[in-house]
Amino acid sequence: MNQFNETHDTTLRSFVESANDGITDFPIQNLPFAVFRRADSGEVFRGCVAIGDQVLDLAMLARTSVLTGDAVEACEAAAEPTLNRLMAMGQPAWSALRLALSRALRTGSPHESVVRTCLISQRDVEYAVPAHIGDYTDFYTSVYHATNIGRLFRPDNPLLPNYKWVPIGYHGRASSVAVSGQTFPRPVGQILPPGASEPVLAPSKRMDYELELGIFIGQGNALGSRVTIARAESHVFGVCLLNDWSARDLQAWEYQPLGPFLSKSFATTISPWIVTLEALAPYRSAWTRNAHDPQPLPYLDSPENRELGAFDIQLEVLIETSVMREQAQPPQRLCLTSYRHAYWTLAQLVTHHTVNGCNLQPGDLLGTGTLSGPTATEAGALIELTAGGKQPVALTSGESRTFLEDGDAVILRAHCEKPGAIRIGFGQSSGRISPAVAL
Numbered sequence: 001m002n003q004f005n006e007t008h009d010t011t012l013r014s015f016v017e018s019a020n021d022g023i024t025d026f027p028i029q030n031l032p033f034a035v036f037r038r039a040d041s042g043e044v045f046r047g048c049v050a051i052g053d054q055v056l057d058l059a060m061l062a063r064t065s066v067l068t069g070d071a072v073e074a075c076e077a078a079a080e081p082t083l084n085r086l087m088a089m090g091q092p093a094w095s096a097l098r099l100a101l102s103r104a105l106r107t108g109s110p111h112e113s114v115v116r117t118c119l120i121s122q123r124d125v126e127y128a129v130p131a132h133i134g135d136y137t138d139f140y141t142s143v144y145h146a147t148n149i150g151r152l153f154r155p156d157n158p159l160l161p162n163y164k165w166v167p168i169g170y171h172g173r174a175s176s177v178a179v180s181g182q183t184f185p186r187p188v189g190q191i192l193p194p195g196a197s198e199p200v201l202a203p204s205k206r207m208d209y210e211l212e213l214g215i216f217i218g219q220g221n222a223l224g225s226r227v228t229i230a231r232a233e234s235h236v237f238g239v240c241l242l243n244d245w246s247a248r249d250l251q252a253w254e255y256q257p258l259g260p261f262l263s264k265s266f267a268t269t270i271s272p273w274i275v276t277l278e279a280l281a282p283y284r285s286a287w288t289r290n291a292h293d294p295q296p297l298p299y300l301d302s303p304e305n306r307e308l309g310a311f312d313i314q315l316e317v318l319i320e321t322s323v324m325r326e327q328a329q330p331p332q333r334l335c336l337t338s339y340r341h342a343y344w345t346l347a348q349l350v351t352h353h354t355v356n357g358c359n360l361q362p363g364d365l366l367g368t369g370t371l372s373g374p375t376a377t378e379a380g381a382l383i384e385l386t387a388g389g390k391q392p393v394a395l396t397s398g399e400s401r402t403f404l405e406d407g408d409a410v411i412l413r414a415h416c417e418k419p420g421a422i423r424i425g426f427g428q429s430s431g432r433i434s435p436a437v438a439l
Contacts, residue, residue: 001308007102010422014105015112018052025425026050032273039126047078051105053122060118066111071100083131087218087237088362127272131363133174138367140168143343145372152388164294167344167352173265179272180429186436187266189250203436204247207404211317211380214242214270215346215366223359229302232347241271241412241429242367248383269431282421284308287345300348309345314338315414322407323397332396337378406435
């Protein structure tokens with residue numbers, strides 16, 4: 001488990017004034033990584049960290065003499081068009097770079113004048129997917145979401161017996177993962193209309209979002225080896241926001257016997273920023289398992305995981321319809337919940353993924369699955385909020401939704417805050433649905 005160090009000091013301030021306002025997602029205690037270039041410039045993408053309303057260009061910084069020691073090679077790796085080489089370097093390199101960047105950006109830094117030349121306003125940049133994602137696996141870690149969905153499809157047996165024993169997951173489609181700002185056409189696929197005996201090919205009528213976190217793998221493991229739960233977090237580079245868009249009518253027809261396929265593979269939207277586990281250290285919490293539930297098998301259990309394996313990350317979903325945009329209305333919140341409610345921790349996901357000898361690689365992406373909480377207002381998908389489309393959600397624009405319509409944008413946000421710690425955030429993941437391409 002990551003330990004506290006000087007980068008978590010709540011008294012630290014940056015010479016970038018916007019990092020010190022108490023409401024920014026990106027104070028000096030955060031320093032999340034992304035890949036960027038100046039908007040519409042045609043420049044090569046390269047790595048950066050966020051500080052207030054600025055990005056620190058790591059390619060420019062690498063050409064200066066500001067950094068020393070292990071941070072130099074780590075910064076050079078972070079300056080590449082993807083973060084894969086930095087991810088592969090492992091936790092000591094990530095920590096060394098983060099410490100060096102923290103020192104360089106602090107008020108009173110002797111390198112302030114040089115570092116200022118490497119800053120660019122976030123208003124002037126665009127982002128790319130931060131790593132080459134070789135493989136993408138989506139899990140199912142919220143027992144509340146699994147139970148709510150199960151009630152819709154299997155009222156008499158909502159939660160299958162293996163759920164409380166094994167982290168459930170499926171292999172997704174890495175090629176359709178895109179960064180925030182993604183616009184995609186409504187997917188087309190086979191649908192079995194109510195009461196029909198044969199399916200039809202048609203655009204989905206039951207488009208949904210799924211509120212998730214994405215877990216980026218850092219150092220991988222060799223084929224045939226296993227990552228123990230004691231080492232699992234050392235293989236995690238960081239966490240981002242993830243929207244696993246879902247076509248529920250396609251899903252209902254195709255999911256048996258092998259699970260999701262075309263209902264999920266058309267688009268997955270992630271935030272550009274990866275928040276490191278080190279930055280999240282102040283927001284760890286105990287992970288508990290109900291005494292009446294099966295306890296994890298030994299390979300998925302440890303005292304450290306129980307003591308500090310959960311993270312209290314506040315998660316939010318908002319919707320912005322075409323009408324809201326036309327009337328300059330703000331997006332409307334649909335959900336507010338926390339990652340601390342997850343049934344399985346990220347360490348357990350990594351450990352279980354490799355227990356059969358599967359080799360993870362730097363840049364691989366794991367989705368947590370929809371992160372619904374225990375109350376109705378904490379449902380992380382419309383299919384839950386609307387009871388399968390039976391109870392429309394009223395919107396402030398005078399509209400209502402059972403499922404998403406063309407032109408709707410969904411925005412995911414997240415932050416961490418607690419007494420005695422500085423608030424940090426994840427930026428946002430936003431995506432919009434356009435009309436289906438004509439058949």
